[in-house]
Amino acid sequence: MTESAVIGKSALRDDAYEKVAGGQGYPVNVKYPGMLHAKILRSHHPHARVVRIDAARAERLPGVKAVLLPKDAPQKAYSPVYFVPTLAASMVQDMLVLSERVRYVGQPLAAVAATTPAIAEAALELIEVDYEELPVVFDPELAMRDDAPQIHDGVPNNIAAHPKFEFGDLEQGFAEADYIFEGTYETQRVHTCYMEPRVCVVDVDSRGRVTVESSMQHLFGLREKLAFVLDIPESRVRVVKPPYIGGGFGGKLDLGYIEPIAALLSMKTGRPVRIEQSRYEDFISSARHPIKVYLKTGVTKDGIFTARYGKSILDTGAHATHGAEVINVHGFFGFLLTYPCQNQTWEGYTVYTNNMVGGGFRGYGAPQGAFAVESQIDEICEKIGMDPIEFRLKNSRAEGDPHPFNPEFTLSSYRFEECLRRGAAQFGWVNREDRTRTENTKKRGVGLACQPMWVSGCLGFPDIYEHSGAIVKLNRDGTADLAVATIDLGSGQNTTLRQIAAEELGISVEAVHITQSADTETVPFDAPSHASRVTYSAGNAVKGAAEAAKERLLEVAGTMLEADPQDLEVREGRVSVKGSPSGGISVGAVVERAESPFVQMTAVGPQPTTVAEKGTIIGVSSMAPASNPSPATAQFVEVEVDTETGEVVILRAVFAHDLGKLINPMGAQGQVEGGFQQGMGYALMERLQFDPENGACLTPDFLDYKMPTAVEMPRRIESIFIESNEPTGPFGAKSLAEPCVIVPAPAIANAVFDAIGVRIRQLPITPEKVLAALGKLEAN
Amino acid sequence: MELDGFFTPENSDEVIELLAQFGDEALVLGGGTFIHSLAVRGLLARVRLIDLRNLALVGIESASAGVRLGARTRCAALARGPSEDGRWLGAVHDAARHLPLQVRNAATVGGCVAAASPFFDLPVAFMALDGVVGARGSNGIREIDIEALYLGLFENSLQQTEFIVSVTLPRMPAGSASAFVKFASNANDLAIVSAAARVTVDASGRCTDARVVIGGGVANRPWRSRAAEGVLQGATLGTDTLEAAGDAAASDVEPLSDHRASGRYRKAVAGVLVRRALTAALARVP
Known part of the structure; x- marks a missing residue:
């Protein structure tokens, strides 16, 4: 093969100037002549039946052109997830555009289209709603009890999905183990924090053709889902491709409420209708699911897995949506496939609660799994006295092995060991004991975490387009x-x-x-x-x-x-x-x-x-592509913990990744650095919080939802790209995007343990949790 | 928020007239950062904004008696320092540097004081320096000790027709220095806990005067810890004394618990921050 002329050389984005100058291409900047603006009335109750809804006063407000109530919306249940056929058996069709039964605070109840956003907002106040409140449950494990409130009819114990996979003989595996480790690891609800809100303009013309512009991650998914919900042929819906959107990170992978609502209002009024969500509305529209992971793991004294058991409880909120699929990706790529073991059992529960619904988010279930698995490996290595790199290599796959997810494929390019070795060398892992460990009341620690197995797309996944x-x-x-x-x-x-x-x-x-x-x-x-x-x-x-x-x-x-x-x-x-x-x-x-x-x-x-x-x-x-090659990833971090305030500062991060072939070096580095920021926020500070009594969001904007700014980022993030040359990839490339988000949290947790000798198994690792773990807070 | 009027009066008398005319609906606009944050959270109903842009009120005047800050001085103007002979002002400069970059260039000295928020940084420093607020009313300027300005959360002691024109910081004697420290989640955050300390030390190393003020969620206003000051007064400021002052300050507060931090966490950190502020101030004493 001759030398590449373009591949592997940093290329400038041709839209960069346009974006910093205001980004005309962003869907948020789309305007149609004569368009109306709509606002959505949302439930104040976490679980209730609407017994009366009266919009007569709202309809009379000057400037209001249409009001949409549950009775005006199709009562056709759907799953909003873009990347599967709408009626896919693996998904759960449990949503309505507008329903008279609300299951979380913020669920849409009605909408108003008016000549200005302010008039639409004012009209919402004039809609009278009487509720019959129903019992609520916010904790998924409580929701699984027999006496828990029933959130959807015909779903016993609120379990929307319950996948279980068994390989080998688990009991035999535990019998062969020299050590058995048990631990529970919990993760929180976080938002992707894309910059551009969910926004759309929908225009239904006089021929009944629907044109949609929206900030979303899937052109054809929006067409399919919207046509289904509106019960019209797909070809009647035309979705316009935005030149770019202001971030998605997985948070725009499903039909929002806004597109069908705007379409129905456009049908009513004959005018284009625009809806832009506020940051609060975005925060309650989509999130990474909290998953509680119970692990029980058997290993020999030589550091070989003999048995692995995992049970995962996923809080899917009021509707299943992505929760029906995230649980599987979590089970396979967050647990079962990560390290080979003859005897493995994993079971997952996707559980309805009266919390907000979850959605897609980079990693799609793997970050929750990696936090559990990679934290526990650190605990195992500590106990059996083995270097965490050697332990992982003893339990890893090699290039040329069969692909564990789909045996029709082989790991034709796979350099996991090289990720660990080169990352360790650059980080100085071998000499890590020589560093400064303590400075006054601050303690430093190092940690690593891996994502040994990941995807380049979804070929081989049941029901997922590829x-x-x-x-x-x-x-x-x-x-x-x-x-x-x-x-x-x-x-x-x-x-x-x-x-x-x-x-x-x-x-x-x-x-x-x-x-x-x-x-x-x-x-x-x-x-x-x-x-x-x-x-x-x-x-x-x-x-x-x-x-x-x-x-x-x-x-x-x-x-x-x-x-x-x-x-x-x-x-x-x-x-x-x-x-x-x-x-x-x-x-x-x-x-x-x-x-x-x-x-x-x-x-x-x-x-x-x-x-x-x-x-x-x-x-x-x-x-369709020929395969679904796995990249491999190792992350090393150094942290400094202030033992008086509990604050954790990241000093350095080294990331090694087998991506097959580097196409755009500058773009790849940017993706890794952005990924580290999201992973670090997940590890240390980000969380959507809700009132435990009434379910109201306590973190409706960036004053209370905290993510790392440039100031908190480590001064050094080093990216090592390993080119294994994937034979089925374009010019040898496979994937990069998600592992860089998956691995920071466990790497940071492991480094915090190294620094202070206390392990924190609940994200985020807030200063308060650190001080409590150090025994420095008065008892409650 | 419903904006029912926007005024740019030419002088103080016009401001006072407008305040008298519109009563509770009138809000004085400095940099607008606090008003914006209230508006986006839906905490303002119908308002009339009185923008002080046409009034001078800008500048930092240094005289032998002290430093006078015009109410419309941008917080960013305080971010540099302290100078060699201005170490007593250290806390003010520290605090200004803690303001988020996006806020610092717009927010004003008068606005951040009038907001009466314990979560803001500069007022905590001003209180440690015995700041005096100049409030212009129909009878001229009334001087208010900044501690007396704060009645409660978002509640100040200004009268209906008064507005802030200045903050004056009386010059501290030789041997004085101050510092401010803050604990927050990220660089764009309000204080979870903050602390300002000012000490005056005589030639023998004895503390002749001290102020300790704690901000953030420890009280409904910036909290001057007289218990901590009592530990410092007359003492030689060794490590043990600073530690004891921190402990006294922590014992002195009953912080709130919310989704950002528990009261017991704030209490623990308050003691640490007071000690750190004292240590930093002491390091600045010439």
């Missing part, structure tokens, strides 16, 4: 237009895909342009921007489309150069005979020829050209 498509069209100026349904969440997907197309086409990255407009009518299906899949899966599709375009380009060039297309290549924007780069012609000239009129007027009169050359040079692909 295919992509692309259109590459060459222009007469030698550039290419790339049309995809893939949405850039802000993590630079557009740039990565441009690089892949450019490399394949032999032109510069600047010469590849992502089409300014695209919608569900004009581009092929793509699964969402999620599951660490875009570079690998959409990347393969883009490469496929570029290959097809290039094939045609070389055919036309072949007639021009009187050469066999097989003997031609494209480099730096020129087509030439392989090995003779000096001759040849520009890509633009070839396209010009293909698009020129068949007969051309010359000095000697009209002259025909060749019919076979004519036509736009275009390549189209739509395909």
Whole structure:
């Protein structure tokens, strides 16, 4: 393979300037002429039946154009999750757009469309609601009891899903163990904190066609789910692709309440309707699920797993939504597949409560699992006196092994050991005892955590879409237009895909342009921007489309150069005979020829050209990837704990990751650093909190919901990228996006233990928990 | 929030007229950061804003008697320092540096004092320096000890037709220094606990005067700990004394418990922060 011209070289984002100048492409900036603004009335009760709802006064308020009540909304149960068929058996269809039964504080009850947001807001106050309050339960383990309030009819013990998987003989495994470890690990509810709120504009025209613009992570998922809820054919819904959105991180992977509400209000009024959520509304729309993990683990004195048992209780809130799938990803990629063991049992419970609903969030169940598993490994190593790196390597898989999730695949590229070894070397793990450990009342510690197994997309997952498509069209100026349904969440997907197309086409990255407009009518299906899949899966599709375009380009060039297309290549924007780069012609000239009129007027009169050359040079692909390769990850951190205030400061972080092939170094570093920030926030401070009595949100904005700012970030975050060259990936690439969020929390927890000798098994590790663990707080 | 009027009076008398006219609905606008935070949380109903932009009230005037801060002086203007001969002002500079960057450039000295929030940083420092608030009313300027300005949470002792024009910090004698420390969740946070300390030390190393003030959620206003000051007064300020002062301060408060921190945590940290503020102040004594 010749040296890459584009791949592996940092490429600038072509939308960067536009974004800092206000970001016209953000859906929040979309405006339609004559559009109305809608606001949503939300329940104040965590569990109640609406016995009366009267909007007569609201309807009379000047400026109000329509009111939407439960009776006006289709009572058709659905699951809002984008990446599965709407009626997928693995999901739970338990939501209504507007229902007269509310199950959490903040559930939509009614909506008003008005000429201004302020009028709509004022009208909400005029809607009278009488409730019949119902008993509530906020703790999932209490919700599982026989005497608990029933949140959904026909769901005994409020268990929405209960997957269980058994391998080998667990009892035998425990009998063979020299040591058995038991522990309970708990995680909290956190929000992705994307910057752009959930926002949409929906326009239902006079022909009944629905046009939607929204800040979301899946063009086709929104079309499918919205059409289902509105009970209209999919083809009647056109979802416009945003050039980019202001962050998603998994938090925009499901149909919001806003899109169907806006659509129904637009149908009522005949005008476009816009809804923008407040930060509070965003905070109660989606979150990473809290999961309580019970682990029981048997190991030999030589550090080999003999038995692993896990039980996970997931608080899915008022509706199952993602909770039905997160529990499985958590079970497999947070527990069962992480380290091989002959005897394993895991069972999960997705439990309804009167809490807010959960959603997608980078890691999708794995962070909760990694916190438990990686913390416990640290406890095991402490007890048996083994280095945590050696322990993990004794219990790991190697390149060429069968893929544990799908035996049809092998771990064709897999460098877990190299992640640990190179990370350790750069961090100075071996000499870690030589560091300064104590300075006055501050103590320092180091820790590591791994994500040995992860995904590059969802191929092989039951019910989850995994295919992509692309259109590459060459222009007469030698550039290419790339049309995809893939949405850039802000993590630079557009740039990565441009690089892949450019490399394949032999032109510069600047010469590849992502089409300014695209919608569900004009581009092929793509699964969402999620599951660490875009570079690998959409990347393969883009490469496929570029290959097809290039094939045609070389055919036309072949007639021009009187050469066999097989003997031609494209480099730096020129087509030439392989090995003779000096001759040849520009890509633009070839396209010009293909698009020129068949007969051309010359000095000697009209002259025909060749019919076979004519036509736009275009390549189209739509395909599923060949595999689902696993990346591998190791994270090392050093922390300093103030033993008087309990504050934990991160001094340094080293991250090592096998990503197959580095496409855009600067983009990759940015993704790791952003991931560390989210992982660190999860470890130390972030949590959505609710009043334990009435379920009201106590952290409705960033004054009370705390995430790390630039000031709290470590001065050094070092990224080591290991290129294992995945044979099925575009130019050898697989995935990067999520492990960098999954591993910081356990690495930090392990470092805190190293510093102060006390283990904290409940996230977040707040200063208060540290002081309490140190015995420095008075008893209650 | 429903904005029912926005006024930019040209002088103090016009301000007072507007305050008299609109009563409870009138709010004086300095930097607007506090008013904004109330508005976005839906805590303001119908308001009329009286913007002081046309009144001078800006600047830091240093004289032999002390330092006078105009009410409209931006908090950012206090972030640099202390100078060699201004060590007694150390707490003010420390506190200004703790304001979130996004707030510092807009918030004003007068606004942060008038808000009567124990969670704000500068007032805690001002109280440790015996700050005096100048309140302009129809009868001229009334001087109020800053401790007396604070009645309770978000409640100040200004009369309906008074507004703050200055904060004066009387010059402390030679051998004086002060410092402020804060504990919060991140750099954009209000204090969970904060502490300001000021000491005056004579040639023999004996403490001749001290102030200890605790902010954050330890009381409904910045809390001057006379118990801690009693430990320091007349003592030689060794490690044990500072520790004892911290303990006395912690025993002196009954902090609130909320979703950000428990009362017992705030109590424990209050003692630590008082000791740290004292240590930092002492290190600044020339």
